[in-house]
Amino acid sequence: MSIFELKIPADPKYVMVARMTASAVAGRVGFDLGTIDDIKQAVGEACNNAIRHGCGTCGNDCTEILLHISIQEDALEITVHDRGEGFTPLDSYKEIDISDYNDLPESGMGLMIIQSLMDEVVISSSATEGTSVCMKKMLITTTISGTE
Amino acid sequence: MTGRINKDINVRKVNDKIAVVNFSGEMDLYSTPAAKEKLTELMDAGTFNIVVNMKHTMYIDSTALGMLVGAFKRARENNGELRLVSPSDRVQKLLELTRLVNVFNIDKTEDDAISKFNGEG
Numbered sequence: 001m002s003i004f005e006l007k008i009p010a011d012p013k014y015v016m017v018a019r020m021t022a023s024a025v026a027g028r029v030g031f032d033l034g035t036i037d038d039i040k041q042a043v044g045e046a047c048n049n050a051i052r053h054g055c056g057t058c059g060n061d062c063t064e065i066l067l068h069i070s071i072q073e074d075a076l077e078i079t080v081h082d083r084g085e086g087f088t089p090l091d092s093y094k095e096i097d098i099s100d101y102n103d104l105p106e107s108g109m110g111l112m113i114i115q116s117l118m119d120e121v122v123i124s125s126s127a128t129e130g131t132s133v134c135m136k137k138m139l140i141t142t143t144i145s146g147t148e
Numbered sequence: 149m150t151g152r153i154n155k156d157i158n159v160r161k162v163n164d165k166i167a168v169v170n171f172s173g174e175m176d177l178y179s180t181p182a183a184k185e186k187l188t189e190l191m192d193a194g195t196f197n198i199v200v201n202m203k204h205t206m207y208i209d210s211t212a213l214g215m216l217v218g219a220f221k222r223a224r225e226n227n228g229e230l231r232l233v234s235p236s237d238r239v240q241k242l243l244e245l246t247r248l249v250n251v252f253n254i255d256k257t258e259d260d261a262i263s264k265f266n267g268e269g
Binding site for chain 2: 016037040044052107110126
């Protein structure tokens with residue numbers, strides 16, 4: 001198992017660094033281009049949430065976001081952690097309601113996007129420990145069998 | 149707060165009522181404030197028919213999508229419309245994922261979109 005860790009300032013201008021790091025590792029692991037983009041998107045959304053709803057809203061000492069990437073035998077696991085004030089996560093984030101254009105949401109789509117793009121998502125959050133968004137993308141291996 | 153001076157945003161006024169805005173590169177939490185500022189400037193000046201060309205938008209996040217939804221709603225409230233043109237594959241995927249593909253009108257070219265405003269569509 002190989003592990004990468006990156007600390008970035010909790011600043012929108014550096015989210016791109018987290019995205020690019022995750023996509024570079026995903027590329028090395030062998031994911032296809034579309035999946036690499038999905039992973040990049042999910043990491044970007046998780047970092048956005050860490051800045052907007054974590055670090056930016058509390059008095060804790062949370063000026064950094066930690067990106068932890070683990071290459072496992074059958075998956076790539078990425079955790080985005082902040083030390084913000086936390087929130088109560090839902091089991092799932094439903095698709096947005098577009099029935100009334102006047103009530104279309106202008107925020108709150110990030111976690112739904114993450115859950116749609118990644119194979120497993122576990123969110124743990126508390127006021128003292130901050131928030132971790134752990135996302136996993138399974139590696140699909142194909143076996144080419146020959147004829148005898 | 150403005151995120152940055154964004155050289156990736158280009159605005160072209162067709163007339164007093166119609167404008168075309170090109171967003172190139174990556175639309176994210178950092179660049180979205182500048183994009184929002186441009187759209188707000190247009191609407192504050194009374195331009196509520198806006199074409200957003202996304203042919204060269206290589207990445208978009210939920211912050212930028214939310215900003216576009218906000219602009220879409222404000223345009224509608226003022227009897228205008230915000231139409232998207234030629235979203236890249238990546239943007240199209242996000243529009244489908246969020247079901248916003250069913251909200252925005254999407255055209256193939258800027259001329260197609262402008263013609264809809266002019267009642268030629």
